[in-house]
Amino acid sequence: MAVRRRDGIHIEVPAGGGDGADGGGADGPGGAGRTFVADASSAVGDVNVVSHAHADHTFSRTPETVVCSAATAALVEARTGKSVPAYREGTDEVTLYPSGHVVGSRAALVEVDGRDRADGADRRYLYTGDFSVRDRLYLEGFDPVNADVLVMETTYGEPDYRFPAEDELQAAIRDWLADAPDRPLFLFGYSLGRAQKLQRLASQATNRRLVVHDAVRTVNDAVESATDLSFPAETLAADGGDPLAGDEVVVLPTHLSRTDWVTDLVERHDGLKAGFSGWAVDESFRYRGGYDVTFPLTDHCDFDELVATVRAVDPEVVYTHHGFDEAFADHLATRYGYDARPLLGDQTRLDDF
Numbered sequence: 001m002a003v004r005r006r007d008g009i010h011i012e013v014p015a016g017g018g019d020g021a022d023g024g025g026a027d028g029p030g031g032a033g034r035t036f037v038a039d040a041s042s043a044v045g046d047v048n049v050v051s052h053a054h055a056d057h058t059f060s061r062t063p064e065t066v067v068c069s070a071a072t073a074a075l076v077e078a079r080t081g082k083s084v085p086a087y088r089e090g091t092d093e094v095t096l097y098p099s100g101h102v103v104g105s106r107a108a109l110v111e112v113d114g115r116d117r118a119d120g121a122d123r124r125y126l127y128t129g130d131f132s133v134r135d136r137l138y139l140e141g142f143d144p145v146n147a148d149v150l151v152m153e154t155t156y157g158e159p160d161y162r163f164p165a166e167d168e169l170q171a172a173i174r175d176w177l178a179d180a181p182d183r184p185l186f187l188f189g190y191s192l193g194r195a196q197k198l199q200r201l202a203s204q205a206t207n208r209r210l211v212v213h214d215a216v217r218t219v220n221d222a223v224e225s226a227t228d229l230s231f232p233a234e235t236l237a238a239d240g241g242d243p244l245a246g247d248e249v250v251v252l253p254t255h256l257s258r259t260d261w262v263t264d265l266v267e268r269h270d271g272l273k274a275g276f277s278g279w280a281v282d283e284s285f286r287y288r289g290g291y292d293v294t295f296p297l298t299d300h301c302d303f304d305e306l307v308a309t310v311r312a313v314d315p316e317v318v319y320t321h322h323g324f325d326e327a328f329a330d331h332l333a334t335r336y337g338y339d340a341r342p343l344l345g346d347q348t349r350l351d352d353f
């Protein structure tokens with residue numbers, strides 16, 4: 001078999017199971033193998049997994065099989081305007097598990113028949129997608145499952161990235177919201193994920209009017225139609241006069257934090273800007289976003305949670321990608337003796353697993 005990182009993560013299984021002896025991967029002389037592709041912008045696999053609705057999944061051709069949750073299919077459609085081809089929530093070989101990242105997010109366990117292998121044993125590949133093990137507001141954290149090969153995201157795979165316990169973190173955010181001066185509070189987070197959690201925290205902490213940017217409203221609507229969650233908030237008027245009376249809580253997408261119209265609005269009302277991300281443990285995050293205050297509220301694991309996940313999955317091999325992929329693989333190898341390597345772009349790992 002081979003695990004590759006190209007456009008998405010590719011797991012290639014030769015015909016007859018997991019024996020990679022011919023070294024040819026899925027297209028090798030062994031004949032018709034299968035390729036499982038996860039989170040690619042173009043669906044080129046025999047089975048295509050969409051772990052969650054963050055990436056842009058455009059599907060350049062109609063794939064045979066798309067595996068994702070119903071909520072992810074609904075969110076992708078709402079966000080991109082493109083329809084997800086007939087999807088399934090699992091196959092004989094692929095089982096989805098809630099990954100605790102955002103609404104609808106799933107990790108995928110791929111189980112391959114090992115009949116033709118020397119030892120005859122089946123092989124289990126776990127692809128985490130983006131994940132968090134923490135229970136947070138309306139989301140349950142990822143519960144690791146056992147696998148032989150673990151392909152994991154390592155966004156915060158450095159020891160500097162250790163975040164406070166979730167209850168402490170949420171209490172600190174609520175305290176700040178409750179005690180802030182009577183001026184608009186501008187909260188910045190990704191439209192899908194952080195933005196909904198910020199709305200929840202704001203309505204727990206204060207009775208101020210809650211206003212969201214249109215991009216957040218679109219995601220709210222999609223989440224509401226795909227789940228039994230609700231996010232009551234007004235939509236920020238796009239034009240025609242001043243949209244704020246003066247003491248609202250305004251939730252906006254992170255990428256707007258430095259735009260001119262937001263800067264003008266904040267200045268006009270002498271508002272306060274708050275940024276929410278795991279990167280908030282770096283001082284530079286605050287300056288880059290022009291924030292008055294930041295909190296390390298995240299939808300990813302911190303360093304210790306990544307390590308704990310590996311130990312719970314107990315794999316033979318770990319492939320890391322995103323963020324501190326090399327440093328984290330190195331840590332797993334030297335500290336815990338795992339066979340762990342980063343999946344660098346366009347590199348192929350051929351192994352007999």
Ligand SMILES: [Zn+2]
Nearest residue numbers: 052054101130
């Ligand atoms: Zn994500």
